[in-house]
Amino acid sequence: MTHILAIETSCDETAAAVVVDGRRVLSNRVASQIEMHRRFGGVFPEVASRQHILAIQTVIREALDEAGVVRVADLDAVAVTHGPGLAGSLLVGVNAAKGLAFAAGLPLIPVNHLEGHVYSNWADMPGNPGAADEFPVLVLIVSGGHTELVLMTGHGEYRLLGRTLDDAAGEAFDKVARLLGLGYPGGPAIQKAAERVALGRFSLPRPLLRSGEHRFNFSYSGLKTAVLNLTRQLVKAGSDPTEPVTAAEIAAEFQAASVDVLVEKTADAAQEFGARQVCICGGVSANRPLRLAAQERFAGLGIPLHIPAFALCTDNAAMIGAAAYYRQQRAGLGSFCDLGVDVHASLGIGD
Ligand code: KG4
Ligand code: ZN
Numbered sequence: 001m002t003h004i005l006a007i008e009t010s011c012d013e014t015a016a017a018v019v020v021d022g023r024r025v026l027s028n029r030v031a032s033q034i035e036m037h038r039r040f041g042g043v044f045p046e047v048a049s050r051q052h053i054l055a056i057q058t059v060i061r062e063a064l065d066e067a068g069v070v071r072v073a074d075l076d077a078v079a080v081t082h083g084p085g086l087a088g089s090l091l092v093g094v095n096a097a098k099g100l101a102f103a104a105g106l107p108l109i110p111v112n113h114l115e116g117h118v119y120s121n122w123a124d125m126p127g128n129p130g131a132a133d134e135f136p137v138l139v140l141i142v143s144g145g146h147t148e149l150v151l152m153t154g155h156g157e158y159r160l161l162g163r164t165l166d167d168a169a170g171e172a173f174d175k176v177a178r179l180l181g182l183g184y185p186g187g188p189a190i191q192k193a194a195e196r197v198a199l200g201r202f203s204l205p206r207p208l209l210r211s212g213e214h215r216f217n218f219s220y221s222g223l224k225t226a227v228l229n230l231t232r233q234l235v236k237a238g239s240d241p242t243e244p245v246t247a248a249e250i251a252a253e254f255q256a257a258s259v260d261v262l263v264e265k266t267a268d269a270a271q272e273f274g275a276r277q278v279c280i281c282g283g284v285s286a287n288r289p290l291r292l293a294a295q296e297r298f299a300g301l302g303i304p305l306h307i308p309a310f311a312l313c314t315d316n317a318a319m320i321g322a323a324a325y326y327r328q329q330r331a332g333l334g335s336f337c338d339l340g341v342d343v344h345a346s347l348g349i350g351d
Helices: 034-038 045-067 087-104 113-119 169-179 186-194 221-236 244-272 288-301 318-331
Strands: 003-008 013-020 024-032 077-083 108-112 137-142 147-154 157-163 277-281
Touching (some): 003 045, 003 087, 003 318, 013 045, 013 318, 024 045, 034 045, 077 087, 077 113, 077 318, 087 108, 108 318, 113 137, 113 277, 113 318, 137 244, 147 244, 157 244, 169 186, 169 244, 186 244, 186 288, 221 244, 244 288, 277 288
Parallel strands (some): 077 108, 137 277
Antiparallel strands (some): 003 013, 147 157
């Protein structure tokens, strides 16, 4: 059995986990900085790095204790996110991981954060068994920083089919929520507001939905601008777009447009490439209407769908431990003895 301690600090969650054989999650601790960033309405890189420094030791200690790991040297490897993300934040996790690996004489496995999101689908959580090893898998990564459609032809083998041409989906949720005075982070705030109202008072576009050249690409800045224009029209007509019911109605339309585009493009790609299963991951995959719409669409197509348990949708370290396991299985643990790991703020996947 391979026990991996994984560390994740790419954005605003300080996270550590112990994962066995890439699937069994023994512990999954996350210290969120949301309350800190709520005050500023977004993530300030300098603040994020400092918060990671303050939290990391405790988070790692808790993850080890919860997993019953007495000594770091009892593990088989340390894994850490080395990109993409905020450079200053990534450095905190990478340096902590280097220190532990050096002191305990363990291999150090650098993991791409996006590959981590993909492998959140393989980690087992109670009531949510991991995905099957049946390829090709069509993966939709949909988070605060990324919106990517990736064809996975085997473990660690990715082909980028399409991506956002401008804003990421989660970023658009955050910006639209700010515009409507709904708070931060925007995704959960929009979901909650939308639950209280019916659709139909406003209408918003579905960008690039039937676009030949951009069939598998996304655009969220256009949708965000459509919301901005709508709020301006309302102000001109003498009404307040941040009035709770109006804001909720706009939020609901924005969420419906986002979900339609995400589900339709994923279904289109899954059929085009003969996917044997579909995985959806990243912070936005926590969105309930998206989960329900995807379940219905893929049940109709007869393609198995996997969406991680809620705790594995937003940033966490269990997904990094899962990805690290499958990485070392391909390359061998012995190939990870170099501690000279650097951070890569704009690392991609499959391109
Ligand atoms: O994966 P993640 O934790 O961090 C990145 O790698 O970016 O994703 C964070 C994003 C934020 O933009 C947040 O608003 C969005 O995920 N999010 C949601 C929901 N929960 C989190 N978006 C829509 N609905 C949700 N329930
Ligand atoms: Zn993420």
